[in-house]
Amino acid sequence: MTTAKPMAAAATAAPPAQAPDGSKCPYLVVRDPDAVRDVLHRPADFSPANALVAVTALEGPALRVLQRVGFALPPVLASNDTDSHGGIRKVVAGFFTPATVAAMEPRIRELAREAAGNAAKQLARTGQADLVQAMAAFPPAVVMLELLGLPVRDLANLKRWGLDSMELFWGWPSPERQLELANSAAEFYVWLRRLVAESVAAPGRNLFKSLAGHGLSRTEMCSLGYFLLIAGQETTTHLISTTLFRLLQGSAPGAWKDAASEAGAKSVVQHVLATESSVPTWRRVTDHETILGGDLIPAGTEILLELSGNLITAAAGPGSTSPQEDAGHGRSTGLVFGSGIHRCLGAKLAELEAAVIIQEAAAALPGIQLRDHEPEWIRLLSFQAPRTVSVVGPAG
Secondary structure (H helix, E strand, O other): OOOOOOOOOOOOEOOOOOOOOEEOOOEEEOOOOHHHHHHHHHOOOOOOOOOOOOOOOOOOHHHHHHOOOOOOOOOOOOOOOOOOHHHHHHHHHOOOOOHHHHHOOOHHEEEEEEEHHHHHHHHHHEEEEEHHHHHOHHHHHHHHHOOOOOOOOOHHHHHHHHHHHHHHOOOOOHHHHHHHHHHHHHHHHHHHHHHHHHHHHHOOOHHHHHHHHHOOHHHHHHHHHHHHHHHHHHHHHHHHHHHHHHHHHHHOOOHHHHHHHHHHHHHHHHHHHHOOOOOOEEEEEEEEEEEEEEEEEEOOEEEEEEEEOOOOOOOOOOOOOHHHHHHHHOHHHHOOOOHHHHOOHHHHHHHHHHHHHHHHHHHOOOOOEEEEOOEEEOOOOOOEEOOEEEEEEEOO
């Protein structure tokens, strides 16, 4: 990777920070919201080509595992800086229209109530529950597959593959860990390739059939599906998990009982999005020498854009300290889902899912309390959430 050079304008950028493994972060970290928006709205100057590149270069053994299954991720959507992007995005956006998302609310609420009921039964039976697994993990995966017209199956594997691939591409795994994650990614890719082939031949409308009609190859569809099936549900799980934790911890506005109302749930989700979203950073690379905030940025500079509550390059540890304690990191939700031609297509769906699931959890589980106030956190370059939200009942 290219090592970024520190810039002079502190309002625009901060010098490279330290990564969790102790190495120097090879990015120019851009924190000023206006500068972040400027970068996102200038794709010809700041390319998305590095958006999905592995943060830690993959070593030979891991690469060979991926090569054996024909693993390939050509740029199609999030990392596509060619003229083909607009047409492909339009096809995918057709599955995320405002009307389509709004029509999903009854189904989301049905799934949330079912999950909350199961969590209540578990609490009654054992006295404790993990709300990440009970409430946050599976409804977003079901919703995503149904929305895209894809079969709902292998959910436990899909969740495992998603977390493993996030760590492989956005984490700092050792060579040994890389090999484990690469095997998982290869398994996911083989599953996805079969799903693509099956979907193209299936009756009715689905994502891969629509993409095939647009002219995408099977490899391109696998590339798009690989990250969409992760980002489309795992980041929503992360958002729900963080919101549940901060609400029960008491560092979010309002009490747990307040979130049982529609307005209360929406409010706390918006607060977490603004202060500690599940996607705190995203990457760009300068296509050529250009100017940002009055500074000259060399061609090939790797840039890390801070969107919301970024603890990695803020030199914070991997613990559960809330970024809300750092007032400088609070901002509106305007950039949380990106901006410009690569803005997240599922933004409204994620907000709706999170608010509904939080509301149903708070309504069905009154009086619950955190069992573990310092859980392990997922802390990757561009993703963050507590791995567990362990709770006990009112008498626990």
